[in-house]
Amino acid sequence: MSLEAPTPLLAEESAPTTRCRILATAAGYFREIGYQKTTVADIARTLKMSPANVYRFFDSKKAINEAVLERLIGEIEALVSEIAARPGLTATERLVAAIDLLHRDCTRRCEEFPRLHEMVEAAMGESWEVCRHHIARITAGFERIVREGVERGEFEAADPAEAAACIHAGIVRYTHPLLVGQAALQPVPSLEAMTAFLLRGLAPRGR
Amino acid sequence: MSLEAPTPLLAEESAPTTRCRILATAAGYFREIGYQKTTVADIARTLKMSPANVYRFFDSKKAINEAVLERLIGEIEALVSEIAARPGLTATERLVAAIDLLHRDCTRRCEEFPRLHEMVEAAMGESWEVCRHHIARITAGFERIVREGVERGEFEAADPAEAAACIHAGIVRYTHPLLVGQAALQPVPSLEAMTAFLLRGLAPRGR
Incomplete structure (x- = not known):
């Protein structure tokens, strides 16, 4: 059959995990300094990733x-x-x-x-x-x-x-x-x- | 009898009226610019009185x-x-x-x-x-x-x-x-x- 499921890219395979890590980190910041003061840059820095990478998982x-x-x-x-x-x-x-x-x-x-x-x-x-x-x-x-x-x-x-x-x-x-x-x-x-x-x-x- | 009611001072006689005018002026400001931005000085100026006079009627x-x-x-x-x-x-x-x-x-x-x-x-x-x-x-x-x-x-x-x-x-x-x-x-x-x-x-x- 030619319509095989495409092999997922590595980034997509780890997507659920990365999504969860972003949310857990965000929730931690929200608890500590409040959600208004928390920036995407804070979250990205803690996870040692670029803000652009965070935006791949969340639009905003x-x-x-x-x-x-x-x-x-x-x-x-x-x-x-x-x-x-x-x-x-x-x-x-x-x-x-x-x-x-x-x-x-x-x-x-x-x-x-x-x-x-x-x-x-x-x-x-x-x-x-x-x-x-x-x-x-x-x-x-x-x-x-x-x-x-x-x-x-x-x-x-x-x-x-x-x-x-x-x-x-x-x-x-x-x-x-x-x-x-x-x-x-x-x-x-x-x-x-x-x-x-x-x-x-x-x-x-x-x- | 010696315990006659004291003759009210003029300021006290007009107190209810002045109180009402202060409240009406304050309410007007609250409607227009909001209660947070309204100052006692605003209210006093509109009523052509001193802030100290406003404070005679309201502590704060x-x-x-x-x-x-x-x-x-x-x-x-x-x-x-x-x-x-x-x-x-x-x-x-x-x-x-x-x-x-x-x-x-x-x-x-x-x-x-x-x-x-x-x-x-x-x-x-x-x-x-x-x-x-x-x-x-x-x-x-x-x-x-x-x-x-x-x-x-x-x-x-x-x-x-x-x-x-x-x-x-x-x-x-x-x-x-x-x-x-x-x-x-x-x-x-x-x-x-x-x-x-x-x-x-x-x-x-x-x-």
Whole structure:
């Protein structure tokens, strides 16, 4: 056959690794000096490569920011998906666990890595595509839980997708990087009280 | 009697007026050039008074910011109180009207007066006392509506104060100056869908 797969060039073979090394180095700089002060030249120097080589993997500094952010929130999305699919739990337990995870993750990042948190804040503020996708993916995890709860008769929701979106919007005070940092604006209801209130919105009528 | 009220000095008699003129002038500057660039000297010059005279009424620039903000949000609090007390409406209607008002007010300010909005954003970010009071007063309006709804059998809530706080926290995506500006982060559920979902949390069981 003449249509054989082309032999990859050496650079392309090592591409995933180099990409990962660039992102790990960028994330380290973001933590230490903040994402705004980090330059492509910093990243290239640390990796002993030319900035031009970095640009072979990422079109722009913005593309690096987005990829770092994507990796960061990809982890949390995977955890929410795992909770949504976890066997042996009621839909209520899974919803509570997912909400709790989102809150703790955001609070921890805010406290432990304030500079990384800055980047997330800025990304949210700039309404990056990656943030929109993040919201959609978390909401999808909630939707799965709501649908299964409705199937089991545990929840009642005429439109599970909309109910999931309402729950996600309803916990924004506890999971949004721009608001979680405002500890001084307490008191708000406890997350437990808020979650219980939102769950009432899913309770079957006639109970 | 010897304990007569002292005759006020002229300066004190005109104090409320001067205070108001300072605040109106400051608010005008905040709209035009933003609150950060506005100086006490600007305000004093416009009013043909010395900065020292401005400081007789307000300790600091920060005190002026807070007073401008207080006046601004005082208006909205008065409107929410008026809705909470409005006769001839069900508790549901009053809650929907109050939520709608908060959302429209925030959206309008964001669109029409982006610089004034900046100040509100900054104030929220700095967690000023005035913001905490604002949240408490709006929640108090919600609480009045929830309590009356419970009394009429229209709502069910074991703890009306907490339910009111949960509703207020639950609409933050639609009424918080830091989030309302992020139109690009749509879609979120419509405010109507969100309000309906939160109202389900107040619905009497057994319906």
